[in-house]
Amino acid sequence: MIVPGFQAAATAAGIKKNGGLDLALIVADTPCAAAGVFTRNRVKAAPVLLSRERLRRHRLQAVLINSGNANACTGAQGMTAAVEATRQAAQLLGLPENLVAPASTGVIGQPLPLERIIAALPDLVASLSPEGLGQVAQAIMTTDTRPKTAFIRETMFGVPVTMVGIAKGAGMIHPDMATLLAFVFTDAAVTGRVLKHLLKEAVNQTFNRITIDGDTSTNDTVLALASGKAGNPLIADPRLSALSLRDWLKDLLTDLARQVVADGEGAMRTYRILVQGAASPRQAQQAAAAIATSPLVKTAMNGADVNWGRIMAALGRSGANFQPERVDITFGPHQVVKNGQGLGIEAENAARQVILDGPFTLTVHLHAGNFSDYYDTCDLSQDYIRINASYRS
Amino acid sequence: MIVPGFQAAATAAGIKKNGGLDLALIVADTPCAAAGVFTRNRVKAAPVLLSRERLRRHRLQAVLINSGNANACTGAQGMTAAVEATRQAAQLLGLPENLVAPASTGVIGQPLPLERIIAALPDLVASLSPEGLGQVAQAIMTTDTRPKTAFIRETMFGVPVTMVGIAKGAGMIHPDMATLLAFVFTDAAVTGRVLKHLLKEAVNQTFNRITIDGDTSTNDTVLALASGKAGNPLIADPRLSALSLRDWLKDLLTDLARQVVADGEGAMRTYRILVQGAASPRQAQQAAAAIATSPLVKTAMNGADVNWGRIMAALGRSGANFQPERVDITFGPHQVVKNGQGLGIEAENAARQVILDGPFTLTVHLHAGNFSDYYDTCDLSQDYIRINASYRS
Numbered sequence: 001m002i003v004p005g006f007q008a009a010a011t012a013a014g015i016k017k018n019g020g021l022d023l024a025l026i027v028a029d030t031p032c033a034a035a036g037v038f039t040r041n042r043v044k045a046a047p048v049l050l051s052r053e054r055l056r057r058h059r060l061q062a063v064l065i066n067s068g069n070a071n072a073c074t075g076a077q078g079m080t081a082a083v084e085a086t087r088q089a090a091q092l093l094g095l096p097e098n099l100v101a102p103a104s105t106g107v108i109g110q111p112l113p114l115e116r117i118i119a120a121l122p123d124l125v126a127s128l129s130p131e132g133l134g135q136v137a138q139a140i141m142t143t144d145t146r147p148k149t150a151f152i153r154e155t156m157f158g159v160p161v162t163m164v165g166i167a168k169g170a171g172m173i174h175p176d177m178a179t180l181l182a183f184v185f186t187d188a189a190v191t192g193r194v195l196k197h198l199l200k201e202a203v204n205q206t207f208n209r210i211t212i213d214g215d216t217s218t219n220d221t222v223l224a225l226a227s228g229k230a231g232n233p234l235i236a237d238p239r240l241s242a243l244s245l246r247d248w249l250k251d252l253l254t255d256l257a258r259q260v261v262a263d264g265e266g267a268m269r270t271y272r273i274l275v276q277g278a279a280s281p282r283q284a285q286q287a288a289a290a291i292a293t294s295p296l297v298k299t300a301m302n303g304a305d306v307n308w309g310r311i312m313a314a315l316g317r318s319g320a321n322f323q324p325e326r327v328d329i330t331f332g333p334h335q336v337v338k339n340g341q342g343l344g345i346e347a348e349n350a351a352r353q354v355i356l357d358g359p360f361t362l363t364v365h366l367h368a369g370n371f372s373d374y375y376d377t378c379d380l381s382q383d384y385i386r387i388n389a390s391y392r393s
Numbered sequence: 394m395i396v397p398g399f400q401a402a403a404t405a406a407g408i409k410k411n412g413g414l415d416l417a418l419i420v421a422d423t424p425c426a427a428a429g430v431f432t433r434n435r436v437k438a439a440p441v442l443l444s445r446e447r448l449r450r451h452r453l454q455a456v457l458i459n460s461g462n463a464n465a466c467t468g469a470q471g472m473t474a475a476v477e478a479t480r481q482a483a484q485l486l487g488l489p490e491n492l493v494a495p496a497s498t499g500v501i502g503q504p505l506p507l508e509r510i511i512a513a514l515p516d517l518v519a520s521l522s523p524e525g526l527g528q529v530a531q532a533i534m535t536t537d538t539r540p541k542t543a544f545i546r547e548t549m550f551g552v553p554v555t556m557v558g559i560a561k562g563a564g565m566i567h568p569d570m571a572t573l574l575a576f577v578f579t580d581a582a583v584t585g586r587v588l589k590h591l592l593k594e595a596v597n598q599t600f601n602r603i604t605i606d607g608d609t610s611t612n613d614t615v616l617a618l619a620s621g622k623a624g625n626p627l628i629a630d631p632r633l634s635a636l637s638l639r640d641w642l643k644d645l646l647t648d649l650a651r652q653v654v655a656d657g658e659g660a661m662r663t664y665r666i667l668v669q670g671a672a673s674p675r676q677a678q679q680a681a682a683a684i685a686t687s688p689l690v691k692t693a694m695n696g697a698d699v700n701w702g703r704i705m706a707a708l709g710r711s712g713a714n715f716q717p718e719r720v721d722i723t724f725g726p727h728q729v730v731k732n733g734q735g736l737g738i739e740a741e742n743a744a745r746q747v748i749l750d751g752p753f754t755l756t757v758h759l760h761a762g763n764f765s766d767y768y769d770t771c772d773l774s775q776d777y778i779r780i781n782a783s784y785r786s
Contacts, residue, residue, distance in 0.1 A: 042715070043706060072702065073717065073730075075734045218705065218709060295781070296781060303782030313611050315436065316435040322435070324435065340466055342502045384688075385692050385777070389692045
């Protein structure tokens with residue numbers, strides 16, 4: 001998992017209580033075109049504010065990431081710590097500090113242990129290597145049970161282009177829990193503005209389809225850096241010439257998003273809520289979100305219970321316009337509700353098997369229009385409660 | 394728990410699988426002034442539609458309630474069953490059928506077992522007694538662990554007035570789970586229009602503060618019947634002359650609402666989320682609702698974890714306007730966040746004891762205006778998952 005022009009390393013700086021990898025550094029040989037998409041939560045962590053600021057000129061050369069501490073709700077001291085950590089890294093790397101973007105994930109409201117980070121930086125810089133990206137994927141984990149990476153190598157204008165994606169995503173993929181960090185490194189030659197355009201579009205189609213638009217954590221960050229080492233003609237127009245890059249970016253983030261859902265806290269089952277026949281795009285989104293985030297639907301899926309009444313109840317409060325007596329509900333290929341009424345126990349037994357067999361699509365047709373939308377989500381388990389009732393302890 | 398002018402009875406009609414009480418009848422000696430407040434869910438159960446229709450003239454004389462089956466998403470057949478059940482009861486009671494309101498609670502989407510209800514009605518009618526209201530409270534339970542009743546006897550215009558409230562409320566008191574039925578019986582003399590006005594107001598201040606405005610189940614129903622037997626001068630004006638009645642109704646529903654929260658599915662702890670200093674009433678409500686319904690906050694409370702970062706994150710996505718660096722957070726008397734930052738481990742330990750000692754108020758001050766609002770809620774436990782993953786089985 002090597003991307004020409006990038007080196008990376010990770011270490012255990014003592015930020016995590018368990019002594020695991022918790023500090024990662026990724027550095028490019030030269031300044032990169034860069035873009036970011038950040039949380040829309042009103043409460044933004046210091047590294048989010050600082051990275052957003054440093055991306056104004058669409059250029060970055062390094063990313064410094066820590067897990068175990070979100071550096072959120074830490075006030076002026078938190079911002080100072082983020083600035084200082086990236087300044088120290090920049091000095092060791094011989095870079096201007098505004099080319100280093102910070103990202104943090106972990107517990108909110110506790111001071112970032114700056115001394116430990118600074119103490120760990122020299123060894124971290126010394127161990128930078130082109131093979132280091134895999135370790136980065138491990139170092140950014142919090143309650144994730146496995147690292148999440150994706151890799152694409154394709155040809156564009158006759159030259160090979162590489163793209164690597166790394167993500168961490170805890171939570172049950174629910175409004176306030178998509179505590180997501182994701183990083184994309186590529187050697188494609190593309191302007192920062194085009195990269196920003198493509199990244200935003202891809203995030204909207206992927207990570208924003210495993211969480212709820214507008215409902216975000218304090219630290220959500222997606223950064224993309226493009227070194228240009230591939231040598232393709234510079235992509236400076238978001239339309240025609242960027243088509244391949246757009247597809248690859250979407251594929252990469254789709255892959256990462258699926259891994260995040262599959263590793264949802266305590267998740268036993270993953271599924272897609274697909275709403276069809278809505279009266280507007282907004283209503284399709286509302287209906288899909290209401291079902292995807294309903295704890296009652298999630299617990300029913302956990303119990304492999306084809307409790308479609310809960311789906312109807314979630315639909316009914318979603319804000320979408322529809323006539324209950326026209327709704328169809330289908331699990332995989334098995335329809336269980338037709339015209340708002342159940343098709344009986346045989347249909348439900350077949351649907352139950354679909355749930356047990358796992359990953360499946362739950363399709364709801366409203367017959368109220370021509371618009372559709374979806375969310376990928378997971379069930380709500382007793383393990384989820386166990387994990388989150390004791391997360392800080 | 395007797396209300397002059399009312400008789401009641403309950404029986405096990407075989408609707409519930411466990412053989413428990415599941416059918417209840419309450420009858421007044423004469424037609425009553427009556428009012429109802431119903432779910433705003435777009436998917437409405439047949440009994441909700443029928444009761445709403447029958448309340449158009451503000452008069453009822455009897456209520457027929459079943460648990461174990463919601464008679465929701467049951468189509469024309471479900472409406473026919475609701476009509477037929479109340480018709481049979483009306484015939485046995487010698488009443489016009491449009492004076493009998495139905496209410497149902499239980500599993501959605503399964504046909505109401507009409508034959509069992511009809512078969513049970515003659516004995517149910519025969520066993521009507523002034524002492525029967527206590528049994529009604531038991532018969533309407535679903536996942537409730539205990540019956541919920543409230544009783545008020547006060548003097549108005551020199552005459553004693555009695556008011557009894559009965560409620561069932563399952564779920565964790567969360568957007569789509571406040572599966573609530575509540576009934577108020579009083580001998581006060583009041584017009585149906587005034588009763589409707591007072592009931593709506595009281596529900597808004599009580600039951601709508603343990604759930605989310607607009608997020609409701611298919612069957613939520615609150616009915617009030619006033620027999621007029623107390624002999625007070627008829628209250629026909631919602632203002633001055635109704636002041637006592639308004640207070641009592643609010644007290645009665647407050648009492649029931651607290652019982653519902655305390656009996657939340659799997660709930661170990663109950664608490665109030667109080668938001669102060671919001672820029673508008675709507676923003677106060679949004680902020681309180683976001684915190685009260687956040688699974689991450691609920692699981693933290695389950696673990697007695699003073700994880701105020703999750704409260705900040707929920708606030709940040711609530712839609713309320715505020716500056717993070719001005720927020721104060723207090724558990725009971727112990728402040729843990731001042732100006733958006735934590736006050737340290739000692740403050741958190743004191744707050745943790747507040748959580749462990751139980752029922753407490755979690756106060757969030759936004760310092761953005763003069764408006765406040767609150768929700769009473771409960772934690773999210775592993776038991777909640779266990780209950781809801783297996784509810785239909």
